[in-house]
Amino acid sequence: MNADRDLLVEAAISAHRRLDPAGEVQFHPAFHDLDAAGREVLYAATRQQRALERALARDGLSATAHAVLRRVRASST
Amino acid sequence: MNVDDTDQELAAIAAGDADAFARWLSRAERPLRRGLARFAAVADTEAVLQEALLRVWQVAPRCVGDGRPHGLLRLGMRIAQNLAVSTARRHRLQPMAAGDELPELSVEPIAMHDDSVRLAISRCRDKLPTQPKAAIAARLDDVGLRPDHELAQRLGMRTNTFLQNITRARTLLAECLRRAGIDLDLELA
Numbered sequence: 001m002n003a004d005r006d007l008l009v010e011a012a013i014s015a016h017r018r019l020d021p022a023g024e025v026q027f028h029p030a031f032h033d034l035d036a037a038g039r040e041v042l043y044a045a046t047r048q049q050r051a052l053e054r055a056l057a058r059d060g061l062s063a064t065a066h067a068v069l070r071r072v073r074a075s076s077t
Numbered sequence: 078m079n080v081d082d083t084d085q086e087l088a089a090i091a092a093g094d095a096d097a098f099a100r101w102l103s104r105a106e107r108p109l110r111r112g113l114a115r116f117a118a119v120a121d122t123e124a125v126l127q128e129a130l131l132r133v134w135q136v137a138p139r140c141v142g143d144g145r146p147h148g149l150l151r152l153g154m155r156i157a158q159n160l161a162v163s164t165a166r167r168h169r170l171q172p173m174a175a176g177d178e179l180p181e182l183s184v185e186p187i188a189m190h191d192d193s194v195r196l197a198i199s200r201c202r203d204k205l206p207t208q209p210k211a212a213i214a215a216r217l218d219d220v221g222l223r224p225d226h227e228l229a230q231r232l233g234m235r236t237n238t239f240l241q242n243i244t245r246a247r248t249l250l251a252e253c254l255r256r257a258g259i260d261l262d263l264e265l266a
Contacts, residue, residue, distance in 0.1 A: 010240040015221025017124050025128040027121035027168065036118040043117035047110060048261045049247070053217060055194050060103040064110075064123065067221035068102065068130040073095050 008034050009042045013049050015063035082146040090149070091138040098134055105150050106130075112154045116161035119170040128164075129157035194259060201253035209246035212239050 011030040018026045034042060050062040061069070079085075083104050089097035109129065113122040133153045142148045165171070202210060215228045229239035251261060 006244050007237055007240045010244045011225060012121065012123070013243075014216065014225055015123060015127075016219075016224050017121075017127055017221075018224075025124045025131070027124045027164070031121040031124075032168070039118045043114065043122055045247075046123055048251075050106070050110070051261050052198065052250070053220075054103070054107075055191070056198055056217065058195075059099065061099060062106060063217075063219075063221040064126060064130075065099065065102040065106055068127050068134075069095060069099055070222070071131055072098060072134050076093065076095060 005034065005038045005041070009038060009045055012042050013046050015067045017067065079146060083150050084142060084146060084148050087137065087140060087142070087149050090134070091140065098137075101149065102130065105153060108150065109153055109157055113157055113161055116158070116165065119165040120161040120168075121164075122161070125157060125161045125164060129153060129160050132156050132160075197254065197257045197259055198250070201250050201257065204253060205246050205249055208234075208238075209242045209249065212242035213246035213250070215239075216243055 008030040012028040012034070014028070017028060020026050031039065031042070050064055053062040054060050083101055086097040086101040090101060106126070110122065110126055113120070113125060116122060116125070130153065133149065133156060136152070136156075137149060140149050140152055145151075202213070205213070211232055212228075212234070215232055216225075219228055225239060226236045229236045232239065234242065254261060
């Protein structure tokens with residue numbers, strides 16, 4: 001894997017996603033700069049990262065789950 | 078209802094119980110993400126999954142069971158796959174049709190959190206070099222709240238340096254865990 005692709009994959013592994021003006025979760029900007037093979041690498045690496053997060057968390061929740069729950073709880077208050 | 082049926086949380090979720098939704102998420106995320114595998118080249122599956130989960134929360138009060146287990150999870154899978162197709166089209170990427178058949182749902186029994194695995198991961202984290210350890214700790218502790226450039230700034234790193242340190246940390250962690258007999262790639266099996 002080349003260094004540029006490594007950086008793009010690593011950036012997009014983050015669970016941080018912005019919302020668009022309509023309130024919908026946006027694609028990570030780095031996703032658009034990856035080719036198809038890089039996106040497959042991203043998918044696999046993200047699954048591995050979320051597995052690590054779930055294994056470490058006492059509540060078994062990944063960063064994805066926390067990101068969603070923050071928005072759910074914010075919308076309920 | 079079978080205790081392993083994720084729909085045991087449905088009534089509470091429908092009533093607006095976010096803690097019940099968290100318990101459901103702890104079991105639903107993995108099969109839903111797996112169900113997006115064939116869209117990985119055309120859609121940001123992390124964004125699609127988060128949006129699908131938010132929609133599941135919104136429609137849960139209207140989810141009526143059909144007598145089969147995991148009804149809300151099956152609904153979530155349908156929402157996620159349709160979203161993957163529609164967002165890929167919006168971004169002018171060539172989407173694959175969602176199809177009528179949902180992938181087989183493989184839901185694990187209620188998670189028994191494994192303290193020995195957690196301890197092994199913590200030991201491997203402790204052995205990481207300083208900068209990679211700090212970078213991956215920032216990412217893990219933040220759980221998706223802040224963008225990377227903010228996390229990097231807090232650590233006094235440039236964003237690219239921060240990302241390089243996380244990549245290095247993840248590689249070293251995986252090697253350490255393999256030596257400890259823990260293979261995160263099994264997650265992909």
